[in-house]
Amino acid sequence: MSIANNLTEDLKTAMKEHNKVALNVIRSLKTALTNEKVSVGHDLTDEEELTVITREVKQVKESIAEFKNGGRDDLVAEQEQQLEVLSKYAPEQMSKEEIDKVVEETISEVGASAMSDFGKVMGAIMPKVKGKADGNEVNQSVKAHLS
Missing domain, CATH: 1.10.1510.10 (Uncharacterised protein YqeY/AIM41, N-terminal domain)
Incomplete structure (x- = not known):
């Protein structure tokens, strides 16, 4: 339906x-x-x-x-x-652990190693989590993994 x-x-x-x-x-x-x-x-x-x-x-x-x-x-x-x-109508949101896992995978995919790669990682990850994760949470996770 x-x-x-x-x-x-x-x-x-x-x-x-x-x-x-x-x-x-x-x-x-x-x-x-x-x-x-x-x-x-x-x-x-x-x-x-x-x-x-x-x-x-x-x-x-x-x-x-x-x-x-x-x-x-x-x-x-x-x-x-x-x-x-x-x-009730929104898609199921990803947990913090799921977000961290996707962030780690994306960082590996794009070969990011420093905070200067932040934009590249966010550009690659947002289409993957669109509607399933809050952008601010993804942002914080990426920053934590890159710093």
Whole structure:
């Protein structure tokens, strides 16, 4: 079942259950997918759909961090509920160990040995982990392995 079909079914369920958080998140996600479809001018591939979902998850995580810095615990809780709903549609995230393993393999592949090779390693690794790992975590892992 495609993501769009899942969203439609989950939207119906959220309406029946009067789950306002899920309802808002699903509507927002459907809108983001539709906007992306219009933007690219064709039906989205599975990879493009996952890119949109990953972008939405990233925005919610950034909002959580900003609200925590601002001391807005009420909004943090709301955003965490939204993240919980969004996570259902996001691809499974890689663990720290899995990220480290991919970083080590990529460093070997490109022959990197110093921090000056950072850009080359990041350029090679990001397509491998796209949607499956947070860029900041990958960045930190690469820095740790190269230093």
